[in-house]
Every structure is written in structure tokens, then in C-alpha cells.
Amino acid sequence: MIVADPPADDLAVADELGRRIAAGALDLPAPPDAAARVIAAASRDDADLGRISELVRRDPALAAQLLRIANSSLFAAPAPIVSLQQAVLRLGLDGLRKAAYVVASRSAMLRVVGREAELRRIYRHSLLAAGWAQELARARRLPVEEAFLCGLLHDVGRAVLWQAAADLVAPDDVVAAAIDRHHAAAGAAVLATWPAGGAVAEVVRRHHDPAPEGAPARMIHLLALADHLAQVAPDQDIAPELPVAALAALALYPEDIDLLWSRRDAVRAFAQELG
């Protein structure tokens, strides 16, 4: 149980949230059981669609979500999919993993009472970032599924921190600034406990590092770029907004960005269908 004294100033709020993360005192949202089991089952070498179908069937909310995703343009169903079995077949193992993560992230992000509008906005942004991350990964031959998950889950820490800050007495903008500062670390803490979330956790933890080094550096730059692209309105000129370090690391030149940006309607439609 956390009992906080009212923080004195902006810095104190940030410090308090930082302390709670370091102390492991956050209430970390676990993915819904069914989604976690689907993620684990779809990641096995001997993954069996029949067994996964059975797992999904036991959870009506997950089943409904999978049906919706199976009917989205992401999976380009030639005819409407009405049965769960059809949906599982259509999604395949990769698709099931993605869909289960969408369900898990939705459940983790939209759970804070009183912050629904803010968190819904963040969730929509995350879906857009997932769409852009996927596009960028395809363009740069980086792992598409991992990129999708990084985009989808990069802001999950914000929801956790809004909840953690519920007992702090401070103006909203002060709390928001503190959350802005710590959301990456909080997100990594959440994901480290999720099935198959380890690699994504490291990228999420460092996604605001302007000069990342080491093995995941390219994926971190990719996520930073996807995060930016997801914030740009479709009719806006994107060039001045983009982080040059990420462009340089991924070797994305103006003509490549123009090509990517021409896909903005498809990415938005994709995010809308998932959300």
C-alpha cells in the first residue's frame, strides 16, 4: 500500500513516481489470462491452432476482439468472417499473437477509472504507432512483429503511472509532466512480466533515448520514428518533425519518408480497425 505525502512541486511528483518504479511498487497490469495463454501458446514451436482456438473460445471478450481483428484490412479477409474457427485460421499464429497483444494492451491501458478520455487517446496513438512501426520495419527489413509490438506497447507505462499517481495531490499538468518523464521505465516494468515481452521491454524502456547504443539501437530508433509519425496529422508536412538521429540510423532519406507517408491513410485505417 502506498501512502504519499502531497508532493511539494513538479519535481517532487516526478521523484515520487520514480521512487515507486524503482521500489517495484507499481500495480502492474497482467494481460488477461486468456490473452496471455494465447500469446504463450502461439509462441510455442509446436503451436496448435486447434488448441489455441479452444483457449479463445473460453473467453467471449477475447473471441469478439479476434473476430473484429480477423475482419480488419490487416488480414484482408475476402469475405466476412463470422465464426471463431474461421477467425483463428485467418489470423494464423503470427496474427493470433498480435491480436492477443492488442487485447492485452487495450485491457492494460483502458483500466484507469476517471482517465478514460486521456487513456483512450494514448491507446489510439499506440495503435497508430504500431501501424507505423510495422511499415518502417518492412521498409528496413527489421522484425515486423517485434516492431508492431513495440509500437503497440510503448506507452503502456502511462496508464500504469496514471493509476499510480491517483493518490498524489497535484495539478493534472504536473502529474502529466511527471508521467511523461517516467512512462518508458514504467512500461518496461510492465512488459518484463508479460509472456514473450522481454525484448520489447528493453526497446520500450529506451524509446526516448536520443542516442541509443548496442544491439536494439535500430529498433529503438524505429520506435522513436513511429512514435513521431503517429503524432503527425495526415494533412501535416512531416519533414520538420522527424528526429534526424533516427532517420540517419535507419538510413531513411526524404524520398523514403515521402513513400512511407503516402501510406498514411492505410495506417490510419489499420489503427482504426484495431481500436
Place this chain on the structure above:
Amino acid sequence: MTGPARHDLVVIGAGPAGQKAAIQASKAGRRALIVEQTAEPGGACVSHGTIPSKTLRETAAALEGFQRRSGGVFTIERREALTIESLTRRLGQVVTEHETLIADQLRRNRVEVWQGRARFVARDALEVRGVDGAVRVARASAVVIATGSRPRDPSDVPVDHEHVLDSDSILSLRYLPASLVVLGGGVIACEYASTFAALGVKVTIVDGADRPLGFLDAEVVEQFTRAFERAGGTVRAGRRARQVRWNGRDAVETRLDDGSELSSEKLLFALGRVASVAGLGLDAVGLATGPRGFIEVDRHFCTAVAGIYAVGDVIGPPSLATTAMEQGRRAACHALGIPLLASGSAPIGVYTIPEIASVGLGEAEAAARPGGALVGRARFAELARGRIAGVEDGLMKLIAARDGLVLGAQIVGESAADLVHVAQMAIIGGLHVDVFVDHPMNFPTLGEAYRVAALDILNGARAAVAPDAA
């Protein structure tokens, strides 16, 4: 746009060929510049070519070698949910270290590096645009194009880099697939096919030619094919894919020209690469690619335009890092008037499991020479070291002229890419096969194959001579 910078040599591309060209120029005291579009030097070789694929292969070969050597005492079971990432855990570190090494080497040699995309505006001038759109101009009396190649973008195979992959995206797979169809029978196709097969993936090679790796000795390739099939792989030679489609659920379906169908979790499209020349503005200087899509050069790597050279994968096969490096070095020497020894005999290394190497003349080429050729064979399974290591596949073919002069070697088996250097030195040194008999090598080693193959040649020669003498 900033004013032009003047260099003695500008190299476009920092892959193996480009690096060696620039370093050679710099070592000769000339001012060299590399224009590279990616942030790190190394080209495809480091980012998604030689280095990553060989790192994965090293893991696969170690697993295969351990099981073989243990003689069945130990078996290795794959962990569930084995990810490519876990197999290449060292990969990030290897790539980063290699990039650092290259960057240090370029810095030590005072080679200037600009990140940007280069475009010819004149025979001796390049416009270089950065990721931020800023433009600067580089000028030099000689320009070396070393931009490499990229996978061919087929119109009839839906490469989505997720289910249907090419050689640039295959290592972006997150999970090891249960099955993989490989379209193509060239070096890249066979290297990945045998690596994935050694990791327990059910691999099928589909290739239109009668056998994979058609440019290599048939006997050597037969040994490779046998080992690949023993690892669970299948070769569908003389077959072409008529249709490839991701079924939208769980499999890539491939229909072959004989009407049969293959179903696999993933498909690797490895049917050829094309020169990376888009955006270079070759037409501005009157250059074009040849009928096969590569830049054509003469023996000094000069293109049709004076002062412009091309080296490495951008000029087409053999598309090997070894060859590319030597081409880069030679092009720089020619461009800058640096004297150079006559071209040596470069070896070929194919990093399949088991690996294959070749140097000098093959059996057919040597046999076509006046006087013909002699061929000696050594099977690794008959060598002490081979038996100790449980080697089932392994063959050295030593090729010599009638008088015993070493002309070439074709090797398949463990350490083939290293072993071949002995033959390379023998060719360069003008040695005769007797040298392998008269000068012992360590026992037990696979190097003993040279002695066995040399004796095979000498015995064969004696046998051929004996009837006449009688």
C-alpha cells in the same frame, strides 16, 4: 548546397569492396572519401549479409558438430519457442563490434566518411544528399562505385518480409519456422537452406537447374546435397515455382511446374540479386547497366566511362566479400597509378553446412588444358581426424597438371574454407603435388587430406605410365 570538396578518390558504398578501395588510396597517401547511405560502414555484409548469416550458421554448425562428435551419447533438443533472436544473441554484439572495427580502421587510415546518398552530376562530381535533405558536392579524379546489390524484386512472388522473405529480411524472422521453402539454388539459397536444416527446420530447396550450386564441382556438390538431405532437407532440382501465395492463415503455398504443391510456414525467395544503382544518376555520365542488370567493367574494373570504376556485387557474380575486397583494392590502384602485383588466385568459400571451397581450376577446366590434368581425391571419413570427428561428408579434390603442378582444389567438408588456402599458396608458389608428400603436416588434422590427395595423384600417374613402360 555547400561548396565542392576535392578528393583523389571518392568511393560510393562502404561495404567490403568500398572499404578496401578507400583504404588502399589512403595508404598510398591520397585523399579518400567514402559516401555511405547507412549510418554504419559495412554495407549489406555487416547489416544483413555475411556477418549475421555466418553468426547464425556458426550456431547451427556448432550444434551439428557437437551431436556428430558425441557419437549419439548426447542429443540436443530444441527448446520450445526457440527464437532466431536467441540463436543470434551474439549477433548484435558481433555486428556492433564489426562496425566499430571498420569505423576505426577507416579513421586510422584517415578515410573521410559522409553519410548520404550520392548521385552523379558529372564524371568527376557527385551530389551527396543527407537524411535531412542537405546537399554537398564531392569531386575527385576517380570515382569507385561499390554500392552492392539487393534482392531481386519479383513480380510473381509476393515478398512481404513476414511470410515470404528475401535474403535481406530472412534474419528478421522472430521465430524459427517449422518449415521453409527456399526458391533458388545459388550460394545464398544453399547457405540459408543448410543452416536452417541444421537447426531442425524442414527445408525444401526448389531450383530450376539440374542441381544446386551449378558453378561448383558436381562431385563436391553431390556430397553437400547428401549431407543436406541427411539433415532432413529436400532438393527439388529442375523444378520452378509457378505460383507462390500466403494463404492468409498459417502457410505459404507453392505450386511447382510439375503440378505438385508445397506448403511451408515461411518461404525464402533467393533467386538472384540486382545491382543497387537506383538514384546514382548513371545516365548523367552516360553509364548504364548491362543486359544482366549489373555494371560492366574491364579487367581493371574500369567502366565504360573513364575515371569511373565499379567493384563488388554491383558488377555481378561471384558476389563474395573476398573477391569484392580484392576488386576494390585493385580498382583504387589502377585509378591512382599505384603499381600492383599480378592478380592472384582468389579462393571461393561457400558457407553451407558442410562448407565448400574452391580455388584455381576445376577438374573440367584443367582437363581441357593441353596435356589434360590429374585429379587426386581424399575423403575426410578416411582420415584419422575425420574419423575422430565423426565426419561423414568431406572430400578434397586436388587438381594438378600432368607434371604434378598444382592447378586447383575443390573441397567440401568441415573447415573447407580454411583448408583451401594451402592449395591457394601452392598455386601462387608454383608448387608440385610432391611437396605434400615430402613435407608432412600435423597428424591428425584434416590438412592430411593434401597428402592423401597428392599420393592419389602420384599413384594414378604411375598407374597411367606403367602400361606404356611395360
